Amino acid sequence: MTPEEAYDKTIELGKRIPELETLISQDARYSYWHAKHVIKGEFILAEPTISKDAYCSYRYARDIIKGRWELGEAAISQDSYISYLYSFYVIKGRWEKGEPTISKDFYSSCYYAKYVIEGRLPDFMHNQMILNNNEYTKEYIEYISKNPDSPNNKI
Numbered sequence: 001m002t003p004e005e006a007y008d009k010t011i012e013l014g015k016r017i018p019e020l021e022t023l024i025s026q027d028a029r030y031s032y033w034h035a036k037h038v039i040k041g042e043f044i045l046a047e048p049t050i051s052k053d054a055y056c057s058y059r060y061a062r063d064i065i066k067g068r069w070e071l072g073e074a075a076i077s078q079d080s081y082i083s084y085l086y087s088f089y090v091i092k093g094r095w096e097k098g099e100p101t102i103s104k105d106f107y108s109s110c111y112y113a114k115y116v117i118e119g120r121l122p123d124f125m126h127n128q129m130i131l132n133n134n135e136y137t138k139e140y141i142e143y144i145s146k147n148p149d150s151p152n153n154k155i
Contacts, residue, residue, distance in 0.1 A: 003027035010038045021045055028053035035064045047071055054079040061090045073097060080105035087116045103128050110136035113143065120144050 001009075006020040007030040016038055024034050024046065031046030042064055043050075050056045050072065057072025068091055076086050076098065083098030084105075094117055102108045103125040110129070113121045120126055121140070129137050 003030045006030070007034055007038075010034065025049055028056040032056045032060050032064075035060065051075060054082045058082050058086045058090070061086065077101055080108040084108040084112050084116070087112065099125060106132055106134050106136040110140045110143075113140055119147065 001020075001023060003024050003026050006017075006023040009020060010017050010024070021034070021043075022045065024030050025043070026049060028046075028050045031043055031050050035041065035043035035046070035050075036059075047060075048071075050060050051069075052075055054072075054075040057069065057075050061067065061069035061072055061076075073086075076082050078101060080101045080103075083095065083102050087093065087095035087098055087102075088111075099112075099122060102112050103121075106129060109121060109125055112125075113119065113129075121129060129140050
């Protein structure tokens, strides 16, 4: 039996089946879904597996933990877009650990400035945006120009 089949069995029966949870816990995606749809709470046995997957870690933090989940942050911080989402939806503010990765993706950097920091990016990110000069650079410059009084424009 695969983790998917084990998860499907729990969904079919509408309840936890402890002897299948070890199998489910071997797959990050099915572990997250099991926590969300079957357990409706933390799936402690699967957390080491979930924590290795950026997307599942972000969703687990947002939907299950409902807050910062340090165990998953190493994986999250390796993906620029997921780092942006984590900072916006989970941390609800600046997340310095994710910034080096966010800075490598200009879309994520632009929206990190607009919706997380609500102002000018930290210098190393700001400089990368300016030097790159792409469509998101223009959107970013327009945003900080129209919001000069934002307290975060003075980072």
